[in-house]
Amino acid sequence: MKITLKVWRQKNAKAQGQLETYQLDNVTTDMSFLEMMDTLNQKLIKEGKDPVAFDHDCREGICGMCSMVINGKPHGPLKATTTCQLHMRSFKDGETITIEPFRAGAFPIVKDLTVERAAFDRIIQAGGYISVNTGNAIDANATPVEKALADQAMDAAECIGCGACVAACKNSSAMLFLSAKVSHLALLPQGQPERARRVLNMVKQHDDEGFGSCTNTKACEAECPKQISVTNIARLNRDYLWASFTTQNTKEKNFSM
Amino acid sequence: MQLNSKIPAGNLPDKWDTYRSTVPLVSPANKRRIDVIVVGSGLAGAAAAATLGELGYNVKCFCFQDSPRRAHSIAAQGGINAAKNYQNDGDSIWRLFYDTIKGGDYRAREANVHRLAECSVHIIDQCVAQGVPFAREYGGLLANRSFGGVQVSRTFYARGQTGQQLLLGAYSALERQIAAGSVTMYNRHEMLDVVIIDGKARGIIARNLVTGEIERHGAHAVALCTGGYGNAFFLSTNAMGSNVTAAWKAHRKGALFGNPCFTQIHPTCIPVSGHFQSKLTLMSESLRNDGRVWVPKKIDDRLKDPSQIAEEDRDYYLERRYPAFGNLVPRDIASRAAKVECDAGKSVIKNGHAVYLDFSDAIKRLGKDTIAERYGNLFDMYQRITDENPYEKPMKIFPAVHYTMGGLWVDYELSTNIPGLYALGEANFSDHGANRLGASALMQGLADGYFVLPVTIGSYLSNEIRTGKIDTNHPEFAKAEKTVQDNLNQYLGINGKTTVDEFHMELGKVMWDKCGMARNAKGLQQAISDLKGIREQFYKDVRVPGTANEFNPELEKAGRVADFLELGELMVRDALNRNESCGGHFREEHVTPDGEADRDDDNFMYVAAWEYKGMGNEPALHKESLNYEVVKPVKRNYK
Numbered sequence: 064m065k066i067t068l069k070v071w072r073q074k075n076a077k078a079q080g081q082l083e084t085y086q087l088d089n090v091t092t093d094m095s096f097l098e099m100m101d102t103l104n105q106k107l108i109k110e111g112k113d114p115v116a117f118d119h120d121c122r123e124g125i126c127g128m129c130s131m132v133i134n135g136k137p138h139g140p141l142k143a144t145t146t147c148q149l150h151m152r153s154f155k156d157g158e159t160i161t162i163e164p165f166r167a168g169a170f171p172i173v174k175d176l177t178v179e180r181a182a183f184d185r186i187i188q189a190g191g192y193i194s195v196n197t198g199n200a201i202d203a204n205a206t207p208v209e210k211a212l213a214d215q216a217m218d219a220a221e222c223i224g225c226g227a228c229v230a231a232c233k234n235s236s237a238m239l240f241l242s243a244k245v246s247h248l249a250l251l252p253q254g255q256p257e258r259a260r261r262v263l264n265m266v267k268q269h270d271d272e273g274f275g276s277c278t279n280t281k282a283c284e285a286e287c288p289k290q291i292s293v294t295n296i297a298r299l300n301r302d303y304l305w306a307s308f309t310t311q312n313t314k315e316k317n318f319s320m
Numbered sequence: 321m322q323l324n325s326k327i328p329a330g331n332l333p334d335k336w337d338t339y340r341s342t343v344p345l346v347s348p349a350n351k352r353r354i355d356v357i358v359v360g361s362g363l364a365g366a367a368a369a370a371t372l373g374e375l376g377y378n379v380k381c382f383c384f385q386d387s388p389r390r391a392h393s394i395a396a397q398g399g400i401n402a403a404k405n406y407q408n409d410g411d412s413i414w415r416l417f418y419d420t421i422k423g424g425d426y427r428a429r430e431a432n433v434h435r436l437a438e439c440s441v442h443i444i445d446q447c448v449a450q451g452v453p454f455a456r457e458y459g460g461l462l463a464n465r466s467f468g469g470v471q472v473s474r475t476f477y478a479r480g481q482t483g484q485q486l487l488l489g490a491y492s493a494l495e496r497q498i499a500a501g502s503v504t505m506y507n508r509h510e511m512l513d514v515v516i517i518d519g520k521a522r523g524i525i526a527r528n529l530v531t532g533e534i535e536r537h538g539a540h541a542v543a544l545c546t547g548g549y550g551n552a553f554f555l556s557t558n559a560m561g562s563n564v565t566a567a568w569k570a571h572r573k574g575a576l577f578g579n580p581c582f583t584q585i586h587p588t589c590i591p592v593s594g595h596f597q598s599k600l601t602l603m604s605e606s607l608r609n610d611g612r613v614w615v616p617k618k619i620d621d622r623l624k625d626p627s628q629i630a631e632e633d634r635d636y637y638l639e640r641r642y643p644a645f646g647n648l649v650p651r652d653i654a655s656r657a658a659k660v661e662c663d664a665g666k667s668v669i670k671n672g673h674a675v676y677l678d679f680s681d682a683i684k685r686l687g688k689d690t691i692a693e694r695y696g697n698l699f700d701m702y703q704r705i706t707d708e709n710p711y712e713k714p715m716k717i718f719p720a721v722h723y724t725m726g727g728l729w730v731d732y733e734l735s736t737n738i739p740g741l742y743a744l745g746e747a748n749f750s751d752h753g754a755n756r757l758g759a760s761a762l763m764q765g766l767a768d769g770y771f772v773l774p775v776t777i778g779s780y781l782s783n784e785i786r787t788g789k790i791d792t793n794h795p796e797f798a799k800a801e802k803t804v805q806d807n808l809n810q811y812l813g814i815n816g817k818t819t820v821d822e823f824h825m826e827l828g829k830v831m832w833d834k835c836g837m838a839r840n841a842k843g844l845q846q847a848i849s850d851l852k853g854i855r856e857q858f859y860k861d862v863r864v865p866g867t868a869n870e871f872n873p874e875l876e877k878a879g880r881v882a883d884f885l886e887l888g889e890l891m892v893r894d895a896l897n898r899n900e901s902c903g904g905h906f907r908e909e910h911v912t913p914d915g916e917a918d919r920d921d922d923n924f925m926y927v928a929a930w931e932y933k934g935m936g937n938e939p940a941l942h943k944e945s946l947n948y949e950v951v952k953p954v955k956r957n958y959k
């Protein structure tokens with residue numbers, strides 16, 4: 064099939080970017096979207112031009128590296144599918160496809176379609192863990208965990224940290240990502256001791272990074288490749304209120320490490 | 321060179337305990353003055369960096385992805401083994417040890433493997449404490465599944481995303497140490513050389529992949545946790561960025577490379593569908609529990625609609641050849657059997673190779689719902705990639721490169737032969753011998769990172785407390801930095817006509833055809849000369865766009881492919897030297913009368929550890945003989 068591509072090209076974080084148009088004549092329906100991009104890059108290199116920089120690694124929908132806005136949708140048209148799991152059979156012969164990076168103030172562009180998502184790591188640093196040094200653990204079966212809770216924790220833990228939720232949100236809020244981690248740990252007995260400080264510190268970091276606030280449009284849930292549910296955001300909000308209240312009555316004011 | 325494996329004295333089950341109780345310690349005050357570099361943030365690297373940080377060392381950790389959470393370990397699906405015996409089915413540390421030694425076809429060290437089995441138990445405790453949401457039973461206790469043909473149920477799992485959840489656990493421990501200031505993380509950095517001063521590893525040269533800047537980092541010890549080298553075959557189930565560069569640079573600086581020819585080819589992957597193919601996708605081994613593998617008996621039927629091929633015209637070749645294990649034979653055997661059928665002209669796809677994995681009997685017997693419950697997400701993934709519905713048509717599968725058992729040679733302490741340079745996880749050669757059992761790589765990566773290195777490194781660092789800060793102005797740093805810069809400029813300066821990917825594909829084709837599932841002396845000799853030709857052509861004709869002072873993924877790939885080109889030759893030479901068949905290494909000259917691998921314990925019961933002698937020169941072979949004190953090697957038989 065023949066495809067016309069309009070691809071965001073931007074030399075580096077500071078440069079001006081613009082859409083460039085490319086034609087590809089030898090696309091097959093069995094190709095993955097990223098293999099189509101490989102084909103484009105091979106062609107550009109042969110022509111002495113600069114190939115398009117884009118992030119990818121596992122190409123199996125699990126590492127969270129790939130990150131393209133395809134025809135206006137983060138990760139493209141298919142529900143619950145990352146960019147790397149998309150195939151060209153989802154497009155029509157002769158179609159024009161527009162490809163842009165995940166845009167957000169907190170995700171500066173590195174080059175072309177590649178963005179920097181270190182802000183997500185810093186949110187995790189603020190409390191997205193259980194403080195247990197290696198060697199401190201008790202026997203794994205000493206604390207039974209209700210299966211339903213373990214399953215819900217797993218639902219939340221499936222987040223791949225891709226940032227599509229941020230790219231989909233008009234406020235560039237990272238609430239879906241943040242709430243997935245808060246929920247995963249809050250649902251488990253092991254996560255209880257740090258539950259209050261965790262949610263307060265992580266929300267603070269989220270805001271400090273410049274992610275916007277959540278206005279419940281649910282655009283994030285619609286575009287999330289792992290179908291992380293907005294009920295996690297509701298859970299986070301409850302935890303946040305509870306934590307703000309309970310910690311007012313304790314001496315501990317400063318929750319930073 | 322005398323290889324000292326440093327296996328502690330004493331009875332096998334006591335060795336690790338005795339070692340741990342007597343290894344020299346570094347006091348907390350001194351730890352603060354000691355710097356350790358960990359390259360890699362997969363299970364091995366993240367676990368090691370976090371634990372060393374908790375202990376009080378100053379740690380720097382590097383990865384080439386934009387976040388440590390994206391290391392290739394994230395993609396592991398099936399599970400992780402541990403000798404917990406929660407199912408009360410007779411499992412024990414001893415049994416896990418024995419299964420691993422036997423599964424590796426008696427080419428691994430007893431002491432290392434026993435330690436691995438001991439650590440397995442603590443791994444599960446640690447992960448649960450971190451909040452890893454393993455699958456559970458209704459009673460709230462942990463669930464297990466069986467895996468890879470062993471007789472007990474010892475595999476812990478988190479849906480089909482075990483690697484992801486284990487890595488996120490290790491990543492959260494790592495991020496906690498980053499927040500505490502004990503670990504500094506360098507994302508989007510690629511290590512391009514190790515710096516050796518007076519015979520000791522003293523730091524690395526890394527390239528900041530965003531700015532292109534070349535950086536010097538000094539440390540009292542360096543741990544390489546940089547994963548496997550399956551991408552030498554171009555197509556594999558590994559992530560696109562998985563590479564051998566870190567290990568290869570260490571090898572060039574004198575670190576020995578152990579058993580490079582031991583590669584694992586996984587039988588159930590989605591076949592290659594076209595020239596544009598960039599990677600292969602694994603379909604979990606568990607599918608063989610209910611799927612039946614077959615090809616048509618008559619070559620003329622191979623492209624016929626499978627539903628039109630009568631039962632008596634189908635050859636269920638695994639059931640025919642291995643009546644005892646049937647479709648559940650180990651990975652190496654199932655892979656080779658598929659190759660035999662396709663070589664005989666029975667591939668069920670027009671261009672390329674594939675056999676059927678058929679669920680129609682299972683669907684008839686158990687109903688579609690049961691099959692959907694067991695394998696639904698895999699069937700969906702298959703359909704997404706191939707556009708065919710496996711509930712209605714048999715899956716088409718073919719073996720693909722999946723894992724590399726070989727890697728940097730390390731002793732019991734996980735130290736390479738260069739003092740201060742360690743290798744962990746898939747990057748070392750240590751525990752799986754000639755064939756790895758399913759769900760054992762995750763176990764090894766975490767054992768190495770959480771429990772082994774943090775202990776063993778003390779034996780070296782206790783002698784480093786008076787060394788003081790490593791001076792990165794030392795001439796060896798300058799020299800290494802210049803080599804790195806020269807290499808990058810060389811790739812950029814060639815300005816030829818052939819892309820890096822094209823060279824990588826050519827390399828992959830030679831490796832797959834001549835050093836893949838079956839190997840013979842003639843083919844291997846041919847491969848050595850083929851690879852030499854490709855390498856020479858690479859340095860004459862590669863085209864790498866852009867400059868070294870910017871984000872330039874093509875330049876990164878060029879360096880990796882250059883190293884793969886050298887590694888490929890070493891793999892071939894090792895395969896040629898190992899004139900026997902064992903585990904994943906199958907030499908066509910060494911086959912039993914009924915077509916099985918013919919191991920030669922009298923002549924090859926050793927680790928082949930290779931020493932680099934310059935590009936294109938024959939490497940030197942050193943042998944570490946394997947002494948089985950407790951287990952008695954026997955023939956593997958699955959008939």
Ligand SMILES: Cc1cc2nc3c(=O)[nH]c(=O)nc-3n(C[C@H](O)[C@H](O)[C@H](O)COP(=O)(O)OP(=O)(O)OC[C@H]3O[C@@H](n4cnc5c(N)ncnc54)[C@H](O)[C@@H]3O)c2cc1C
Binds near residue numbers: 364388399482565745
């Ligand atoms: C599809 C698939 C499924 C699997 N399923 C299972 C399973 O179910 N059970 C099981 O036990 N095993 C499984 N395995 C094997 C297992 O996943 C790997 O062997 C294991 O995760 C390797 O971990 P690692 O920490 O050694 O390396 P990796 O996870 O590969 O990490 C390597 C790290 O090194 C970094 N790195 C590499 N080179 C450099 C450099 N030059 N400079 C800086 N950083 C560098 C990378 O950024 C990365 O952080 C599977 C493998 C595959 C491919």
Ligand code: SF4
Binds near residue numbers: 229291
């Ligand atoms: S919540 Fe969904 S969209 Fe957001 S980072 Fe996680 S997986 Fe990606």
Ligand code: FES
Binds near residue numbers: 120123145148
């Ligand atoms: S490349 Fe890993 S999720 Fe897409």
